[in-house]
Amino acid sequence: MSFGEEIITWYNKNKRDLPWRRVSDPYKVWLSEVLLQQTRVDQGTSYYLKFVENFPTVWDLASATEEQVLNLWQGLGYYSRARNLHFAAQQIIKEFNGVFPNSYKTILTLKGVGDYTASAIASICFDEEVAVVDGNVYRVLSRYLAIDTPIDTTEGKKLFKKLASDFIKGHNPSEFNQGMMELGALVCTPKKPNCENCPLSNSCESFAKQTMLDFPIKAKKTKQQRKFFNFLVINNEKEEYYFEKREGKGIWQNMYQFPLIETPKELGELSRTGLTVNKVSLPVKHVLSHQIIFAKFWECSIQTKEFNPESNWELFSVEQLEEKPLPRLIENYIPKLVKS
DNA sequence: TACCCGTGGTA
């Protein structure tokens, strides 16, 4: 059997029964693909079910507010995906009259849809012969051919797209693409590849040399910057708390947090006119892909005469917060408010 | 192009 035949035969025998594999609606396939970007199936599945239930059609998604979409996305991370998803739903209504675009080229014009996602939808829903290249495909191909070109370079991306495009030729595009990813997810795994049960081990270059774990090669390492966040936890006599909406370009855009004071180092003492600090949390370490945040929560009470809230601060009860999109760091602190 | 964007699981 050819490479592609091996992949497809193995896939049809070993594929998992996943919710988005039971549907043919390109809208739902799109939802699943965006939800699973840089996200494990175990982590994304419950979100997929929530989204399909709350927004059964692209019209429902487009009609929602961004805040509703972000709120449903809460906890999954990479929130630009949610904002772009909402934007793209409105694109589909306006530019495509509510009919999901049906080719790689047109799907690619949707916000938040790049080469991978456009290839996935076009192949799975419309049988277009375009190869997906995701983390799984990089791993499978780099090991199979023992390719030492780094995958995180322009040259590497171009090379692997070309290789996958050559391998897919003449095969069922949907089954080939999903088979490549499924093999990477279940057999050709990052740490302990199960080569004994791999349909390609006979002809795998790295298996022959037992160098599977040397691939794929990456050129860069991500560096994490340390940051010090101080959140002002201020409540009034009605047990409401001040919050602010994050704006601008950075992390957690359009999501809510306690009023923030960022400092270059850990803050030992906080003084602000009209506020008395009652309690301060130990630093909470919150690790992100490019930052490590050390957050202190300063629980304050108001000295009514001199206190002057900023104009962008809003008061919410704990109940009202249910409908506001919160970063995990903030969400995790809410139970402490109810206790004390 | 290099860098930014989250969260949680694993060894």
Next chain:
DNA sequence: TTACCAAGGGT
């Protein structure tokens, strides 16, 4: 405990 990384995309 650190390092890696999971169905990537935007700027």
